[in-house]
Amino acid sequence: MGDITWLTNTTFNGYEQSFIIAGPDGKTAFPATIEDILRLNTLCISQSIIFGTQVGITGLLFVILMLMTKRDKRQSAVFLLNAGSLLMIFIRNVLACLSLNSIFYNFYNWELAYYPVGPELKHAQDVNAAAEVLGIIINTLIFSSLVLQIRIVCCTLTHTAKIGITVVSVIVALAALTIRFALAVLNIEYNIFGIGTSTIQQFQLLTHMAKANNIITVAAIAFFSAIFVVKLAFAIHLRRKLNMKQFGPMQIIFVMGCQTMFVPLIFAVISYYTAVGIQINSLVPTVVAIFLPLSGMWASAQTANEKLVRADSRFHRALPIGATDLSNAKAYGSTKTSDTADTLVDDDDDLPYHGTASRSKTTARSEDTPREMDMARDAEMGYLRNGVVVDRTYSVRSD
Template sequence: METHYEPFNQNLTFQVGLESVNITVADLNSLVQEGIQSAIVYGSQIGASVVTLLMLLLLTHGEKRRTAMFFFNMSALALDVARVIGSVLFFTSGFFNLYRLVTGDYTTVLLSDYVTSIAAHVFLALEEICINTSLVVQVMAVCSMLRQFHKALVIAVSIVVATVPIGFRFATLVLNSIFTMKDLDFSPYIWLQKVNTITITVAICFFSAIFVAKLGYAIYRRRALGLQGFRPIQAIFITGCQTMIVPAVLSVLQFCTDVPVINTAIVSFVAISLPLSSLWASAAVPGQNAHPDMNASNQQSLWKVLSSIQSTKDSSAAYESMSYSPPPSQLRGYPTMPTFQENGDKVQLLYRGADVENGARTFSASS
């Protein structure tokens, strides 16, 4: 009787000292596929963060580049790029080795690989600090017109909501660093990482709800006053809605899908969304100039400054390349007109026998 052969269920044996570890081909393939999927997720985050970072640097107007909001948004994006690069380097380090992944023997891994792995978690903690601080600053700006008691209450609650995920993140950072250096299994504390993801999602939704509620009421008041049309306030309202909804969806997906490292996309998405709302809202509306004094260099974005410099260079090059047309007197067939130096000024005698002003003499041009 012919037996059915399952090639993916066969066992592979790895020798660890005097002991042996068995693993099926299917499980080994799952490890490789998880690494490939994680690298794709990290790669997309790097590309999106770098593009947004360049956009924010080039398109932000001069007076906005000196604000605390710009500093925290730029810092969050820069830390996000550094964090994702540190995370993706895991797959080129000694940790991502089939023998070490199967046996758990990391004794020969270089110290630099340990440092890179821990640095990625440090960058993540700093990034969350910048994001939550930026959200608190935005809440302070939005609630500036509220009564003093209501303003103080909202700001106090916002600080508490922003501090909780930062505390969980630092706890995760410390424990993960200790377990990484000692080559211990972090699985018993994986709940701490999930709680941190939930708290950061709740914080983002809380801040976004404040923005959406405040801006939605402002849009309603504008409509009641008869002000129609798409304005910057609508742009901020739209991005506020997406900043509130998308992280919540990603947070839920980590519990009901097998896509690896999907929870890391939450922080990257928020770091990208925060500056995009300000860039979109600060763009000039058609037929309206957002900055009246656009000629002042400190009011222009870096992109406009670089564009104006390049335009000036192109204009100068085009002017220098223009051919010079000599006057008719220098063309072949025309006689050269004699000149007379009077008190350092060169006077051209256009007609034969012309009198020079302030002089009683007459000069005749020779043929």
């Protein structure tokens, strides 16, 4: 076969050639084209890639989230909402992958719009209807998490401003959820249980509703992210005024908040201009559900690595000597505490003088006489002999 040389006919399109398939009665001839086969093939491949990608990334992130989150943090409402949304997205996309092997994607049934009542049709309808219901639950979990996090971020505002932002956020979330619920109802009625009997007008209504849901969902996510990012931007600006310029948890959440606002918008714009049924719009809530817990884990890891907020050495001041009983080993600031990452008192020689009783070799100045230095050491040794430990550590915990 490889030795055959074909002569090209520029007036002939091989993909448009038709072939005849018999109808369910075994007699009626029905014309089909190769282009129809390729269209269904492209639809199945694109959907399997999109659904499979979401299954892999949400499943992996859910496992990581469960392993990386501390036990006491797993009871928080934000964690439950974020983990629940990941789990629901995972289940929904598994069901969507299963539906690709159903009667809905069989070329013979798809080409003839012939879906006989039977176990295969009922199974396909149940799987797709369950996936649609899970879509509503996913959006509910995501918007609930956004509303809750907006309320947490705005807790430092005035009572009136906090209530106003919360009310507006709830209204925006309810508007997006209402459109999503209406889309799910129409899709279940016309496209799942009414497959093969839906009219052109119903299909057009379903298409317009899907585009409206796409727009309102992205607008709502952008609204929440904008409030979140603006509030954090002011907080970061204030931190810079306080000479706290390290790349910390607030900057991390700020970056992820910007991504939560712009990345779903990219997928929404792409899905708006792509062919119907490609399901790129399903990536919009998935991206948001991924970024929400991911930003929290990144920020927590950064916080764990930076246990101490340390200023410049020129701002250091000598701290009075504290008495810590080592028998308890629980005093905050004791050298035995595991939370002490560093000390605010270093070995600088420019520390001020606070009396001979509290001086050591690190706090003595060069102009002190040898007699004064000996008196300071004798006084300190006296404290040690009486069972008192000189403690100069003072940790500032970031958690």
